[in-house]
Amino acid sequence: MNILITGSAGFVGSHLVERFLQDGHSVIGVDNYISGQRQNTALFLTHPRFQFLEADVSQGIPYTGETLDWVLHFASPASPPHYQEFPVETLMVGAQGTQHGLELALKHSAKFFLASTSEVYGDPHVHPQPESYWGHVNPNGLRSCYDEAKRYAEAITMAYHRAKGVDTRIIRIFNTYGPRMRADDGRVITNFVHQALRGEPLTIYGDGQQTRSFQYVDDLIEGIMRLMGVTYHEPVNLGNPTEFTMLELAAVIGKVMEHSIELEYKPLPSDDPKQRQPDIGLATNILDWKPQVSLQEGLQNLVSSIDYSLASS
């Protein structure tokens, strides 16, 4: 198949490129490096079935090649420090960026795949969150540039599906980690791992009792592949429902790093979601999917990849 991916130089995007190339497909990556990394493009540049377009998909997708089978829209700053640094760009890639992807899919009679997020649930009052839960999001708070951009992206994807017949998929990605996350990603796993690697205390916001679920990137990629293989247009949660408090996560990090861990407590940021856990009943039903990689195993892989990149630099 001929597959175009926006955000190909991002964390999840680059794993998708890798998987598609492994599976024998041709891949066109698009990124403007606002949060993606050039080294993630460099990984594939010599591959005969990979081509790259440096472009801001909010301005348009300058693709003029052969007919596409899929357009996957994964471009967006996705971590709070990045999207709060680029609030307008984040809003635009959710609106104009998604629409440019939908228009490209429409033109090529290609299928369209939207990477949405568990952030559409906001600070949820329902726990765990099924896809039918409408969420609890502040429409104009500091995180709204990301949350509302993704809710809008879902709305316009469904509008193109309903009104223009585009064959669409929507996933809501819960916290995901793995190799190629940016060191300055700002989310707890990278923060903890890099703090631990530098021998610094791990920063706990609030009392550390807030829980998160952590999905290893290979599980997410497998879920995406499976959803591409079925016809289902409503949003599908992809995440790991096993919950850990921040304090438990810190303990697993200590185990993986094989050294003792100190903690440093700081106040909880405003609008920080307190609790988020996927209900993956739908994905299990329609995709026969559930996460396979344990937190300890995933963290081992992540830590090894960072050691490797330090050693090779």
Add this chain to the structure above:
Amino acid sequence: MNILITGSAGFVGSHLVERFLQDGHSVIGVDNYISGQRQNTALFLTHPRFQFLEADVSQGIPYTGETLDWVLHFASPASPPHYQEFPVETLMVGAQGTQHGLELALKHSAKFFLASTSEVYGDPHVHPQPESYWGHVNPNGLRSCYDEAKRYAEAITMAYHRAKGVDTRIIRIFNTYGPRMRADDGRVITNFVHQALRGEPLTIYGDGQQTRSFQYVDDLIEGIMRLMGVTYHEPVNLGNPTEFTMLELAAVIGKVMEHSIELEYKPLPSDDPKQRQPDIGLATNILDWKPQVSLQEGLQNLVSSIDYSLASS
């Protein structure tokens, strides 16, 4: 002042134009007539301080004149049958349209005023709705093209305020009625009034016990004027908190029309909000504002205006 209004040929937009001209300002109206009406432009075309640009503000605002003091973004299909007929256009005027207005305001160092909506509260779990309530909205349902577009519009307005220093205002307009509403508006007051004028039974969806609050357009315009006179960036509800059930509304219509009213019951549409009532404590505090026009008085004005337009056509 020099004031640009998008959606100037719409129901609320045309009342704003009228008020600004009365108050001695110069007004540039912009509309593409997707839901606005040419006769609303015709009302002012001969006025020396009015000019009109026919344009789709989602594509850009082609204004090149003197420095603006205000940009007011009121363009959008606003009634369910209209925005469901134009879901993509509705999404675009909330995203690209709002952003073009913000960019124009930025360029002119003008203030920016966003018309948001009580629809951002969705099908609320809190009653009445204060501005601090985050709402209960289906991000990908049939109404999401409007609700999420407006939530996005709020988010990008606050992003331009926070990140680029634009002096912004946001109102959330609750059900508003008055002269110049489209006969095919599709909302209950116009439906009832036109059914009653035609001597038809009034259509009640569900059991008619769902409540709505109805704001007369002059009250809304007064609230807008007052908010333009203060500095306050967070959203402000403008609506009439007095609630009527659909059955009570039908009875007031009967009183105004001075003839007996028959009712016809139909099933409730999916995603129809059950209950919506503004908490106007904030507007009362910061604007010393509250609605002045009773439902019966407002309906008298509306019915008179329709009689007049029928008589004059």
